[in-house]
Amino acid sequence: MAGRMRRWRDARQERRRRPDADDQDAGTTRIDTAPVDIAPDDPALVHFQNAGGPVDLDAIGFESPSVRTLRAAGVKLVVPLVAQGELIGLVNLGPRLSEQDYTSDDRKLLASLAGQAAPALRVAQLIRQQETEAVERERIAQELRVATLIQQHFLPQQLPQPDDWQVAALYRPAREVGGDFYDFVELSDNRLGVFVGDVTDKGVPAALVMASTRAVLRAAAQRLVDPGSVLGRVNDEVQPDMPDKMFVTCLYGVLDLDRGTFRFANAGHNLPCVGFDGGGSRESKATGMPLGMMAGMTYEEAEVTLDPGDTLFLYSDALPEAHNPAGAMYGFPRLVEQVGAGPAGAGLIDHLMADLEDFTGSDWEQEDDITVVAIQRATVAAPMPTDPDTPSGRRLLKRFTVPSGPGNERLALQALEEFLDEVDMDEVQVQRLRTAVAEATMNAMEHGNDNRPELLVEVEVFAEPAALLVRISDTGLGDQVTADMPAPDIEAKLRGEQSPRGWGLFLIQEMVDDMKVYATDDRHTVELVMALNGGSDGV
Amino acid sequence: MAFDAEVSDRNDGVAVLHLSGQLDGQAEAAMTAAHDQLLTQGASAVVLNFADVGYINSSGIALIVQILARAKADDRPVRAVGLTDHYKHVFEITRLSDFMTMYETEGAAVKGTATLTR
Numbered sequence: 308m309a310g311r312m313r314r315w316r317d318a319r320q321e322r323r324r325r326p327d328a329d330d331q332d333a334g335t336t337r338i339d340t341a342p343v344d345i346a347p348d349d350p351a352l353v354h355f356q357n358a359g360g361p362v363d364l365d366a367i368g369f370e371s372p373s374v375r376t377l378r379a380a381g382v383k384l385v386v387p388l389v390a391q392g393e394l395i396g397l398v399n400l401g402p403r404l405s406e407q408d409y410t411s412d413d414r415k416l417l418a419s420l421a422g423q424a425a426p427a428l429r430v431a432q433l434i435r436q437q438e439t440e441a442v443e444r445e446r447i448a449q450e451l452r453v454a455t456l457i458q459q460h461f462l463p464q465q466l467p468q469p470d471d472w473q474v475a476a477l478y479r480p481a482r483e484v485g486g487d488f489y490d491f492v493e494l495s496d497n498r499l500g501v502f503v504g505d506v507t508d509k510g511v512p513a514a515l516v517m518a519s520t521r522a523v524l525r526a527a528a529q530r531l532v533d534p535g536s537v538l539g540r541v542n543d544e545v546q547p548d549m550p551d552k553m554f555v556t557c558l559y560g561v562l563d564l565d566r567g568t569f570r571f572a573n574a575g576h577n578l579p580c581v582g583f584d585g586g587g588s589r590e591s592k593a594t595g596m597p598l599g600m601m602a603g604m605t606y607e608e609a610e611v612t613l614d615p616g617d618t619l620f621l622y623s624d625a626l627p628e629a630h631n632p633a634g635a636m637y638g639f640p641r642l643v644e645q646v647g648a649g650p651a652g653a654g655l656i657d658h659l660m661a662d663l664e665d666f667t668g669s670d671w672e673q674e675d676d677i678t679v680v681a682i683q684r685a686t687v688a689a690p691m692p693t694d695p696d697t698p699s700g701r702r703l704l705k706r707f708t709v710p711s712g713p714g715n716e717r718l719a720l721q722a723l724e725e726f727l728d729e730v731d732m733d734e735v736q737v738q739r740l741r742t743a744v745a746e747a748t749m750n751a752m753e754h755g756n757d758n759r760p761e762l763l764v765e766v767e768v769f770a771e772p773a774a775l776l777v778r779i780s781d782t783g784l785g786d787q788v789t790a791d792m793p794a795p796d797i798e799a800k801l802r803g804e805q806s807p808r809g810w811g812l813f814l815i816q817e818m819v820d821d822m823k824v825y826a827t828d829d830r831h832t833v834e835l836v837m838a839l840n841g842g843s844d845g846v
Numbered sequence: 847m848a849f850d851a852e853v854s855d856r857n858d859g860v861a862v863l864h865l866s867g868q869l870d871g872q873a874e875a876a877m878t879a880a881h882d883q884l885l886t887q888g889a890s891a892v893v894l895n896f897a898d899v900g901y902i903n904s905s906g907i908a909l910i911v912q913i914l915a916r917a918k919a920d921d922r923p924v925r926a927v928g929l930t931d932h933y934k935h936v937f938e939i940t941r942l943s944d945f946m947t948m949y950e951t952e953g954a955a956v957k958g959t960a961t962l963t964r
Contacts, residue, residue: 714872716903738932745903797941800911801918807911810904810940817939 343380343397345373355387356394360418361409362387384409386421390429398424450511454484457514458676461521467491467499469564470708473683473761475653477660478676485676486513486555487623488521492528497564500528503621503680504557504576507597512550520545520555520598534559534572535595535606542574542598542606549599556597558621567613567684572606574598577622577639580646582655584616584686588647590639616761618651618683625675626659631667641666652683652761685710685763686782700772708763711752711781719748719766723777726768730775731839739818740777740837746811746818747779747833755781755831774820775837783831849873851880853887860956861889866898869906877909881916892917893955894946897928907940914945923947927955 345352351373355362362385367374377385377399386398398421403409409417458480466474476489486506494500502524506513520541527540537559545555558579560571571579575597578590595606613619622642629637642659649658656679664671685708704726709718723744727737748764756762762782769776794813799805816822821836849867861884867873884892892913896902917924927949929937937943949955 714870717868717901735932735935738930742903742932742936745901749903749905795940797911797944801915801945803915807908807915808905810907813940814904814907814936 343373343376345394349373352394355385355397356389356392358387361385361414361421363409384414384417386417388421388425388428390425395425395429395432451482451484454509454511454514455480457511457518458484458487461488461490461518463490467493469497469499471685471763472499472562472564473652473685473710474680475656475682476678476680477656478678479673480676481625481673483509484514485509485625486517487625487676487678488517489621489678489680490521490525492525494528494561499562499564500559501562501569501621501680501682502528502557502559503623503678504555504574504598505623505676505678506553506555508553512553516545516550516553516555516599519548520557524557524559528559532561533608534561534570535608538572538574538595538598538606539604542596542604543602545599546602554597554599562619562682567615567617568610569613569619570608570610572608574604574606577624577627579611580620580643581611581613582618582620582646582649582651584614584651586647588620588643590643613682613684615684615686616651618646618655618681620646620655621680621682623676623678625673625677626663626679629663629667629671629674631671637663637666652681652685654760655681683761685761701769701776704768704770706765706767708765709748709752710760711756711758711762711764712760713752713758715752715764716745716748719764719779720745722766723768726775730770732775732837733840736837736840740775740835743815743818743822743835744777744779746815747777747835750811750815751779751781751831751833754785755783757785759784773839775839777835777837778832779835780830780832783826783829849876851876853880853884855884855887855889859888859890860893860958861887861891862893862895862952862956864895864898868901869896869899869909870901870903871905873906874909877913881913885916889922891923891925891958893925893927893949893952895928895952895955896926896933897952899928899933902933902936907936907942910942910946914942918945923958925949925955925958927952 349371350369351367351371354367354369364374364378364382364385380399381401382399383402384400386400387394388396388398398417462478463476466476468474474491478487478489486508487504489503492500504517504520506516506520508516523541523544524537527537527544531537531540538557541557555574556576557574558571558576560569560579562569569579571591571593572595573593574595578592580588580590582588591609591611593607593609596604611619627637627639627642631637645659645662646655649655649662659679705722707722709715709722720741723741727740732740744766748766751764752758756764762784765780767778767780769778795809796805800807815833815835819835820838823834823836825832825834849865849869849872851873852864854862854864863880863884865877869877894910894913914924924946925948926937926946929948934943934948937946937948947958
């Protein structure tokens with residue numbers, strides 16, 4: 308009904324635009340009324356709508372607020388403008404200048420005029436309405452873009468890559484961006500601060516609260532040690548400025564990368580869940596109020612330990628609270644069960660997203676932002692057995708690890724590059740060492756570690772007075788290539804009697820000055836030796 | 847850099863396979879598609895241009911062996927151009943070079959008559 312009244316005013320404005328000369332020609336007294344609203348329950352509305360032509364105001368047999376207003380303004384004749392059965396405006400005329408009544412010819416002319424003006428006016432009204440709606444839609448879209456921009460700007464652009472750990476994360480925004488966030492803070496003593504949180508609102512306001520909370524969290528994480536103290540400090544800092552009815556749930560913990568412990572505190576967020584290497588999972592509990600509700604809160608702490616192969620899983624509400632078409636919720640029990648049933652590390656995220664799609668169906672419109680973080684403690688090869696004949700002049704230049712997977716030998720090559728400039732080897736030797744390291748790493752990933760990304764290849768670079776040593780170790784899982792294998796036969800390969808593959812070990816042996824293999828049950832090491840030109844310590 | 851293999855037909859049915867990027871296991875699909883294309887075109891000889899290849903590993907060598915095996919069966923010469931000294935050495939020790947003549951320029955490789963580099 309509000310729309311109807313608005314259109315009525317529009318019609319009045321149209322009338323006012325007519326030049327005065329027209330009023331003179333029509334022979335009417337000029338009137339000037341203030342805007343007249345016809346209330347939805349005013350009987351005049353139905354009367355004008357159904358009149359079928361000009362209405363003599365004096366002949367109306369009832370009283371109503373609008374009729375009184377029109378009479379008070381000196382209106383004599385009302386010509387309703389009706390389009391598709393709906394009253395969209397009135398042309399109001401005062402008495403004729405001659406003080407005679409309007410003739411039937413006048414009325415016919417006015418009825419005909421109204422019949423032609425009404426549809427044109429209706430079209431103009433619709434266009435104006437569409438323009439207004441388009442502006443509104445654009446405003447909403449723009450706000451969504453701003454919220455998305457803020458959100459994405461404050462999510463980590465790069466994940467940390469600590470040695471012997473694999474960190475994976477997924478942030479999948481809903482159509483209307485929520486206030487999810489996660490981040491990592493590198494701390495002293497080989498520790499990593501991890502937080503996952505959610506602001507209880509959507510759009511730009513939530514994104515702004517997210518951005519400021521995250522900044523306060525990062526600062527507090529670097530200053531304070533205990534996760535509980537960090538959340539307490541953050542709560543006290545954000546609480547005074549928190550908008551009404553908004554608060555932030557957040558889990559913050561410190562991962563000790565050497566010991567595998569995750570000590571955490573929880574401000575009303577979902578509990579962390581650990582998926583065990585051999586299957587199974589367990590949630591760990593710590594309680595505390597969401598951030599921003601009340602100052603002076605304390606936060607309980609708890610600790611979980613990750614053994615090699617275990618995965619720590621953190622997540623926001625949207626995953627457990629997703630609904631299927633029947634209205635059932637995905638739920639925490641299913642989530643915890645799937646964390647135990649799925650693969651480890653990054654693969655767990657794909658597994659859970661696939662399970663979620665199984666549950667919701669593929670045309671599910673995501674209700675809220677989904678944020679998940681999976682941190683796996685990698686399985687590293689057992690330490691090298693004591694080397695009885697280690698020369699006294701040997702020193703370790705670098706030790707690094709590479710996750711197993713096709714193409715990852717290039718990660719080992721990249722890590723190697725930083726030494727190659729400093730070492731006294733000519734270009735020919737450098738190229739050959741590159742090829743040998745690439746091939747040995749490929750063998751280790753493919754044969755030793757079965758290309759499983761959670762199994763790492765360890766690369767150690769040693770300098771000796773007259774040689775550079777590179778040791779490449781895997782977990783000794785699969786069939787190993789051995790140093791006494793026969794050389795590949797190109798003629799047999801071309802005749803199709805031998806696989807076209809199988810060049811790796813041959814290439815390694817041809818590229819380096821010496822190659823040794825050390826093997827135990829859980830570690831297989833290939834040692835590459837490259838003589839240095841100087842003869843003395845070439846590094 | 848992703849691998850790419852592009853076929854261009856030069857004179858007298860000699861097809862040039864212009865390779866770029868990293869020739870490793872992940873290059874297999876592109877390499878096989880390009881090789882199939884030049885066989886469909888009925889190439890009488892194949893020139894592999896390695897000028898834009900920065901990295902070749904044992905899986906890449908296996909892909910070349912497959913091309914050589916097919917060429918040997920069809921009695922179709924394979925020539926190579928644009929290899930760095932390092933990869934020339936690799937092709938020599940693996941004896942791939944016994945079945946694939948190496949040239950200094952693509953023009954010479956297409957003609958197949960210029961002085962050999964070995």
